[in-house]
Amino acid sequence: MALGFFKSLVEKFTGKPVDWDEVEDTLIRFDLGVPMATHILTAMRDRRDLNAETMVDVVRDKIVSALPIRIPPILPLSDRPKVILLVGVNGTGKTTSAAKLAHYFTSHRHTALLVAADTFRAAAIEQLCAWGDRLGVEVVKGQYNGDPAALCYDAYASAQRRNIQFLICDTAGRLHTKSNLMQELAKVNRTLAKHDPDAPHEKLLVVDATTGSNALVQARQFHEAIGLTGIIVTKLDGSGKGGVAVAIQHELGLPMRFMGTGEKFEDFAPFDRETFVNRML
Ligand SMILES: Nc1nc2c(ncn2[C@@H]2O[C@H](COP(=O)(O)OP(=O)(O)O)[C@@H](O)[C@H]2O)c(=O)[nH]1
Numbered sequence: 001m002a003l004g005f006f007k008s009l010v011e012k013f014t015g016k017p018v019d020w021d022e023v024e025d026t027l028i029r030f031d032l033g034v035p036m037a038t039h040i041l042t043a044m045r046d047r048r049d050l051n052a053e054t055m056v057d058v059v060r061d062k063i064v065s066a067l068p069i070r071i072p073p074i075l076p077l078s079d080r081p082k083v084i085l086l087v088g089v090n091g092t093g094k095t096t097s098a099a100k101l102a103h104y105f106t107s108h109r110h111t112a113l114l115v116a117a118d119t120f121r122a123a124a125i126e127q128l129c130a131w132g133d134r135l136g137v138e139v140v141k142g143q144y145n146g147d148p149a150a151l152c153y154d155a156y157a158s159a160q161r162r163n164i165q166f167l168i169c170d171t172a173g174r175l176h177t178k179s180n181l182m183q184e185l186a187k188v189n190r191t192l193a194k195h196d197p198d199a200p201h202e203k204l205l206v207v208d209a210t211t212g213s214n215a216l217v218q219a220r221q222f223h224e225a226i227g228l229t230g231i232i233v234t235k236l237d238g239s240g241k242g243g244v245a246v247a248i249q250h251e252l253g254l255p256m257r258f259m260g261t262g263e264k265f266e267d268f269a270p271f272d273r274e275t276f277v278n279r280m281l
């Protein structure tokens with residue numbers, strides 16, 4: 001059964017010949033990326049029994065097989081904090097996702113500490129502190145305009161001293177094209193690595209599903225600059241279907257760790273292939 005996004009296409013082609021241009025346009029609007037869209041089109045052309053319904057089956061099959069069945073959960077380390085760094089461009093949902101992650105871990109009986117390492121905007125520090133109050137999770141904050149690397153370094157020491165399992169660092173939004181800001185992130189990483197050579201253990205790019213294929217460009221550049229370990233896709237409750245996450249997985253091999261589906265802290269879940277694909281189609 002075709003749902004939502006693909007429904008109009010199915011209605012259009014039921015009992016009619018396939019308009020390949022229209023199919024291609026629809027696939028492009030999925031933000032799956034050109035290689036993936038081409039792969040799907042080829043598979044469709046190879047189907048002898050192609051009709052509106054089998055067309056959706058092909059899309060589903062191809063998307064499903066491009067995504068991992070299951071992504072291993074992020075588990076705590078036994079002897080030291082696990083550091084999760086959230087990065088991305090402005091407004092994608094980093095601060096909200098930091099709070100959601102803290103809630104996710106604490107609701108799984110783990111301990112977490114948030115770090116307000118977006119020192120660019122005073123409002124960002126307040127925003128994270130407000131989340132911390134609401135969730136009962138402590139927030140380490142520094143000076144407005146302070147050095148985020150030094151702040152993360154100190155926060156790690158604090159987390160380690162108190163046996164906190166997860167240290168979640170929010171960072172300032174930055175354009176992937178600004179190399180000085182990318183260097184600042186690299187410095188945060190180097191500084192954290194002085195405590196633990198493997199830290200940050202997770203470097204997650206937060207991408208907004210509504211920005212479409214631009215998220216793939218962001219992923220390429222952040223990955224090149226700091227070596228990402230995965231992505232969090234936000235605003236899947238909006239008009240974006242998150243196909244770009246499939247493109248990012250396909251091209252860069254970066255798993256989608258979590259899905260954000262709203263502004264509340266509970267609108268957040270680990271990646272689940274079925275849920276994701278059903279939402280998409
Ligand atoms: N609908 C929706 N809104 C979200 C989601 N995640 C974040 N937001 C909203 O997006 C806006 C920017 O989020 P914020 O966390 O401040 O982004 P940041 O600049 O990357 O830190 C805020 O209004 C959030 O409430 C989501 O999954 N769904």
Ligand SMILES: [Mg+2]
Pocket residue numbers: 094095096118124170171173
């Ligand atoms: Mg923020």
